[in-house]
Amino acid sequence: MIDPHQPKSRDLVLELPTDIRSIERAVEYVIGRCPACAEQARLLQLNFRVGLTEALANAMLYGNCHDPSKRVLLEIAFQLGRIEARVTDQGPGFDPSAVPDPTTPENLTRPCGRGLFLMRKLLDEVCYNDQGNQVTLVLKLEPGDILEGGVQA
Amino acid sequence: MGFRVSQNGEVTLVEVEGQLIVGNRQELKQQVLEQLETGDRKFVIDFANTGYIDSSGLGVLVSLSKKIREQGGELRLSSLNEDLRTLFELTKLDTLFRIADNKDKALQGF
Numbered sequence: 001m002i003d004p005h006q007p008k009s010r011d012l013v014l015e016l017p018t019d020i021r022s023i024e025r026a027v028e029y030v031i032g033r034c035p036a037c038a039e040q041a042r043l044l045q046l047n048f049r050v051g052l053t054e055a056l057a058n059a060m061l062y063g064n065c066h067d068p069s070k071r072v073l074l075e076i077a078f079q080l081g082r083i084e085a086r087v088t089d090q091g092p093g094f095d096p097s098a099v100p101d102p103t104t105p106e107n108l109t110r111p112c113g114r115g116l117f118l119m120r121k122l123l124d125e126v127c128y129n130d131q132g133n134q135v136t137l138v139l140k141l142e143p144g145d146i147l148e149g150g151v152q153a
Numbered sequence: 154m155g156f157r158v159s160q161n162g163e164v165t166l167v168e169v170e171g172q173l174i175v176g177n178r179q180e181l182k183q184q185v186l187e188q189l190e191t192g193d194r195k196f197v198i199d200f201a202n203t204g205y206i207d208s209s210g211l212g213v214l215v216s217l218s219k220k221i222r223e224q225g226g227e228l229r230l231s232s233l234n235e236d237l238r239t240l241f242e243l244t245k246l247d248t249l250f251r252i253a254d255n256k257d258k259a260l261q262g263f
Contacts, residue, residue, distance in 0.1 A: 020175045046236045053207050057175045103245040111216040114208035114244050121243050 012076035016056070018064040023056045030076055034083060040141050047122040048083060048139045054115035055087040055135050063089030063133055082124075085137045093132030156181055158188070164195040164263050166256060169203045173210035182213050186220065194226030195263050199256040201232035211246060218250065227251070231259035 012030060016022050030052065031044050056072060064070035070090040077084040102113040119126050125138035155177075157168040165188045173181060185196060198214070200206070206214075218228040231253040233241060241247040253259035 024172065024174060024176060042236070046239065049205060050207065050240070053174065053205075057207065057209060061175070108245060108249060109215055109219060111212040111219075112208075114211055118208055118240070118243065 009077050009079070010075045011078045012074075014074040016072045016074060018060045018066060018068050018070050018072060020057065020060055023053055023060070026056065026074060027052050030074070030085070035078055043139060043141060048085075051119045051123040051126075051137050051139070052085055052087075054119050055085070055137060058115050058135075059087050059089035059091075062094065063091035065091060081141050083139045083141065086134065087137070088134040091133050093129075095132055096128050156184055158184055161197075161260050163193075164197055164260055165193045166197045166199060166260070168199045168201065168256075171203065172205045172207075173200075173203060173213070174205065174207045175209035178209050178213040182217060185217050189221060189224060189226070194221070194224060196221060196226065196228045197231055197253075197256060197259040197263070198228065199231045199259070200234070200237055201256065203234075203237065206237055206240060211240065211244060215246065215249065227263075229253060229259045229263065231256045
């Protein structure tokens, strides 16, 4: 069983199978329970949806290496003005600093390597634990936040 | 969620319904590659009815574009909504693809 550090508070806890077909449903479930107002909808539907989907996909594809005997733990905390999502896999972990920038000319035509990049671009905080098998995502929900890429919430 | 494939003259049009994500990217890849094997060289993938593309979906578009180019063809994209365009701009994939406002414009002059 996964034994992650316990977050300060957890409003939702989901234990997912290593099955990429479960990602969409899990993300929809979480977003459907986010207490955000209408003007924050784009932050949820684009930034948070992308970030959480990428984190879950990375956990299943690269962390658990498609191993159906392994699970992915998803913990969500709704805090004042922010949503925190923690994704933990049962893999050995990886070094996120070793992932190359997919937007450089030499990497632009590579078919993979954009997940972590998008997480970092679209979320306010992306932090890995020392082992590299747990990522914590933070999305701030104050109206009017400017997203990277020039997108206004 | 699925893909609708149709022929418009020499151009194969693939319309993505719903999402293009890690869970269905292989299905799109398989459908396009089957058309490529039968001799089709001009492709438009339309996203008018697509809510979301994840990094795996972006990756499969890059992969397909490369394979089609290797066969002397071209892949064009159309109808990216504001969110999808943001993803393409952030990843700089807007510089890699010819992107039309809608499928009619993508088909014109292909």
